[in-house]
Amino acid sequence: APAAAETVYITADRMLDVRSGGMVARPAVLVEDGRVAKVGTVTDLPAPQGATRIDLPGLTLLPGLIDMHVHLTSRHDLHGYRRLTRNATDLAIDGVVNARTTLEAGFTTVRNLGAGSFADVAVKRAVEEGRVPGPRLIVSGPPLSALGGHGDANLMPYDLQREAEGVATGPWALAEKVRYNRKFGADVIKIMATGGVLSKGTEVGAQQLTEEEMAAIVKEAHMLGMKVAAHAHGNAGIKAAIRAGVDTVEHASFLDAEAIALAKKNGTVLAMDIYNTEFILGEGEKAGILPESLAKERTVGQTQRTSFGEAVKAGVKLTFGSDAGVYPHGWNAKQFSRMVKFGMTPLQAIQAATVVAADALGMAEEVGSIAPGRYADMVAVAADPLADIATLETIPVVIKGGEVVKDVR
Numbered sequence: 001a002p003a004a005a006e007t008v009y010i011t012a013d014r015m016l017d018v019r020s021g022g023m024v025a026r027p028a029v030l031v032e033d034g035r036v037a038k039v040g041t042v043t044d045l046p047a048p049q050g051a052t053r054i055d056l057p058g059l060t061l062l063p064g065l066i067d068m069h070v071h072l073t074s075r076h077d078l079h080g081y082r083r084l085t086r087n088a089t090d091l092a093i094d095g096v097v098n099a100r101t102t103l104e105a106g107f108t109t110v111r112n113l114g115a116g117s118f119a120d121v122a123v124k125r126a127v128e129e130g131r132v133p134g135p136r137l138i139v140s141g142p143p144l145s146a147l148g149g150h151g152d153a154n155l156m157p158y159d160l161q162r163e164a165e166g167v168a169t170g171p172w173a174l175a176e177k178v179r180y181n182r183k184f185g186a187d188v189i190k191i192m193a194t195g196g197v198l199s200k201g202t203e204v205g206a207q208q209l210t211e212e213e214m215a216a217i218v219k220e221a222h223m224l225g226m227k228v229a230a231h232a233h234g235n236a237g238i239k240a241a242i243r244a245g246v247d248t249v250e251h252a253s254f255l256d257a258e259a260i261a262l263a264k265k266n267g268t269v270l271a272m273d274i275y276n277t278e279f280i281l282g283e284g285e286k287a288g289i290l291p292e293s294l295a296k297e298r299t300v301g302q303t304q305r306t307s308f309g310e311a312v313k314a315g316v317k318l319t320f321g322s323d324a325g326v327y328p329h330g331w332n333a334k335q336f337s338r339m340v341k342f343g344m345t346p347l348q349a350i351q352a353a354t355v356v357a358a359d360a361l362g363m364a365e366e367v368g369s370i371a372p373g374r375y376a377d378m379v380a381v382a383a384d385p386l387a388d389i390a391t392l393e394t395i396p397v398v399i400k401g402g403e404v405v406k407d408v409r
């Protein structure tokens with residue numbers, strides 16, 4: 001960890017201003033105590049005496065990336081019944097390993113949406129204490145779910161039955177779960193508004209929490225200063241979640257004009273994991289994904305990508321959420337090129353993972369841009385990311401809090 005009151009001076013060839021899309025030549029960034037103090041150029045902002053220098057010739061700087069939907073405690077090679085081989089300690093150990101991989105891929109802030117046993121809280125604590133490397137973490141703990149819903153434990157037969165930690169029925173019982181999750185360290189509330197692809201016995205099209213239940217969750221969470229992220233594939237569940245006041249809709253696969261209009265009107269942010277389908281259909285069977293889940297994915301993947309394009313065109317707020325953990329951690333950035341393929345400009349895709357994400361987290365003053373007051377979280381890439389978005393898949397230099405955490409130039 002950097003010594004207290006350390007001054008760091010960072011230079012590069014170019015810097016992308018993610019708000020304007022402008023490129024700054026020969027940028028210089030002055031960092032004090034892990035936060036950006038000043039931003040300029042090597043001519044108007046010379047290196048102060050005694051500053052630690054990080055010179056990145058030939059590279060382009062941009063803010064550290066943000067992934068709004070990961071599962072650090074999940075593994076891509078342990079799907080379906082293989083998940084039952086993991087205990088809570090395994091989850092935390094996997095989380096530590098995956099946190100490092102994610103940071104080294106250039107994601108300096110991630111939101112973990114769903115983890116058993118509050119293993120994500122443990123990983124966050126270890127990272128914040130500086131014991132293990134990892135991104136800044138915003139964690140949910142166990143997802144709130146209907147009985148038998150996408151967030152329940154549905155793999156066991158009746159005589160070996162188990163109920164997942166976040167399961168409850170009715171507005172008050174679910175509001176209590178909000179308080180419970182917060183008590184044990186959750187920063188954000190994840191809810192399962194509809195069925196899902198990877199859960200057993202659920203329908204992606206079926207709404208699983210009533211609008212009344214979701215409204216009670218949102219009211220309680222907002223009262224406590226927490227945001228609500230709703231997993232929702234089906235159209236009715238997406239609309240009910242938006243009307244109930246959730247902050248982000250995850251997956252958002254089956255959109256229609258009404259859902260798009262509602263999201264725009266309410267300022268709801270969508271996080272659509274449009275790379276995911278390629279891994280699930282390509283590698284999923286080998287990884288243990290159930291046949292019924294593969295069948296569901298075939299009904300979701302293409303529709304979600306079409307919905308994504310329509311949401312982009314309509315000007316809905318779209319952030320970057322990958323669902324990494326379903327597929328290998330560290331592959332998060334593969335989604336950028338798909339976001340461009342299905343309708344965004346490269347700048348929009350980068351904004352989704354920086355300024356838009358920071359706003360959606362309520363952390364615009366902390367992360368998402370290289371600007372005074374923000375954490376000095378940045379990445380440096382070899383190519384111009386506006387001309388070659390895939391350059392974000394191989395990030396050679398990662399800086400978190402003014403400290404170089406990866407340098408493989």
Ligand code: ARG
Nearest residue numbers: 196197198273276277300301
């Ligand atoms: N965790 C999600 C679910 O089980 C993954 C959905 C993946 N498919 C997709 N096309 N985005 O529902």
